[in-house]
Amino acid sequence: MEQTDTKSSVYDAVVVGGGMVGAATAIGLAQLGLNVAVVEAFAPKPYDNEQALDLRVSAISAASETLLERLGALSGLDDVRKVAYKGLETWELEGCITRFHSDQIGCSHLGHIVENRLIQLALWQRMQQLDNIALFCPAKIATLSRQTAQDVIAVTLDNQDCFTTRLLIGADGANSMVRQWANIGISGWDYAQSAMLINIETACAEQDVTWQQFTPNGPRSLLPLPGNNASLVWYDEANKIAQLTQLNNKALQAQIDQHFPSRLDRDFTVVSKASFKLTRRHAQTYYRNNLVILGDAAHTINPLAGQGVNLGFKDVDALVTTIGKHLEDDNGWWQAPVLAEYQKSRYRDNQLMMSTMDLFYASFSNDILPLKLIRNGALKLANIDSPIKKQVLKYAMGF
Numbered sequence: 001m002e003q004t005d006t007k008s009s010v011y012d013a014v015v016v017g018g019g020m021v022g023a024a025t026a027i028g029l030a031q032l033g034l035n036v037a038v039v040e041a042f043a044p045k046p047y048d049n050e051q052a053l054d055l056r057v058s059a060i061s062a063a064s065e066t067l068l069e070r071l072g073a074l075s076g077l078d079d080v081r082k083v084a085y086k087g088l089e090t091w092e093l094e095g096c097i098t099r100f101h102s103d104q105i106g107c108s109h110l111g112h113i114v115e116n117r118l119i120q121l122a123l124w125q126r127m128q129q130l131d132n133i134a135l136f137c138p139a140k141i142a143t144l145s146r147q148t149a150q151d152v153i154a155v156t157l158d159n160q161d162c163f164t165t166r167l168l169i170g171a172d173g174a175n176s177m178v179r180q181w182a183n184i185g186i187s188g189w190d191y192a193q194s195a196m197l198i199n200i201e202t203a204c205a206e207q208d209v210t211w212q213q214f215t216p217n218g219p220r221s222l223l224p225l226p227g228n229n230a231s232l233v234w235y236d237e238a239n240k241i242a243q244l245t246q247l248n249n250k251a252l253q254a255q256i257d258q259h260f261p262s263r264l265d266r267d268f269t270v271v272s273k274a275s276f277k278l279t280r281r282h283a284q285t286y287y288r289n290n291l292v293i294l295g296d297a298a299h300t301i302n303p304l305a306g307q308g309v310n311l312g313f314k315d316v317d318a319l320v321t322t323i324g325k326h327l328e329d330d331n332g333w334w335q336a337p338v339l340a341e342y343q344k345s346r347y348r349d350n351q352l353m354m355s356t357m358d359l360f361y362a363s364f365s366n367d368i369l370p371l372k373l374i375r376n377g378a379l380k381l382a383n384i385d386s387p388i389k390k391q392v393l394k395y396a397m398g399f
């Protein structure tokens with residue numbers, strides 16, 4: 001995708017990173033009437049229905065869908081491949097299972113599983129419809145500098161384009177250059193595990209339930225994909241995953257047969273695979289004067305519950321809503337007091353979700369019998385229909 005024709009020497013906001021979270025942020029701010037620039041190094045590959053399914057997919061919650069609809073981007077997913085999932089099931093021992101289903105709260109579905117690239121393409125399509133968004137792609141930040149007297153940040157790109165902005169927004173991922181430039185520290189650690197993504201072709205028809213079995217070495221998960229396809233996620237020790245990545249598809253299939261639960265229909269073929277390390281990162285603050293970070297630039301979470309991009313979209317919603325409330329303020333919607341309000345609305349919620357995933361990770365990553373009995377009893381108890389279960393389900397949907 002080429003750089004847009006809309007150019008300016010001054011922008012209200014510059015978003016660094018044109019991925020799902022960055023593009024959504026740009027659209028939300030543009031809908032407030034702000035003049036926005038987006039800087040992105042790589043354009044997403046155009047969609048073709050005959051393409052192989054991407055390995056990177058997201059379980060987009062109902063709340064995230066509501067945000068995409070408000071941004072005018074949800075319709076961009078109407079004619080691309082996706083699958084609605086209605087059920088979510090978790091267990092360790094057979095007979096001790098927790099089942100959530102959209103019917104329990106009168107909803108048609110819990111969310112959709114969509115390739116990340118297709119969500120990004122829908123957002124880029126929407127960006128191109130807005131005259132007050134300028135997209136610089138392919139481009140990278142060359143230099144950043146504060147101009148305190150003018151209360152702006154000066155931006156120079158690697159193609160020599162220069163402009164200033166009232167608000168610099170870092171949506172540039174876990175290794176955020178914006179976060180590092182602002183000297184914002186992070187806390188966190190690398191987990192002792194990695195995860196392997198495996199796309200398979202299945203003999204069974206399209207599924208509508210995503211499931212996960214816990215084992216002492218890590219969960220084994222299935223996410224339904226469109227048609228006779230599914231995505232398997234294999235969590236294990238880093239060395240084990242490294243070994244699995246060296247296998248050809250036939251040998252990997254034999255390992256899946258050995259290590260995945262009987263719930264998985266064995267009539268399948270491995271199509272593609274990739275792996276990544278699991279890390280936990282949380283920025284010590286989400287803002288400085290004239291600067292804010294969100295999404296993976298602010299936090300990376302154990303992907304145990306598939307909440308990463310949904311947390312990012314919650315950040316977008318909160319930032320746009322907060323700025324919208326202060327557009328007419330005399331002290332400036334781009335300054336620290338407003339950005340502190342955004343942080344207050346998101347920091348504890350993100351921290352809670354990260355800590356909850358860590359608790360699951362720690363409690364299921366051992367084979368101590370008393371703890372095993374307690375956690376399986378808890379899963380069985382959680383399966384009882386109750387107002388608490390319905391509330392948990394609504395939270396999982398993002399509401």
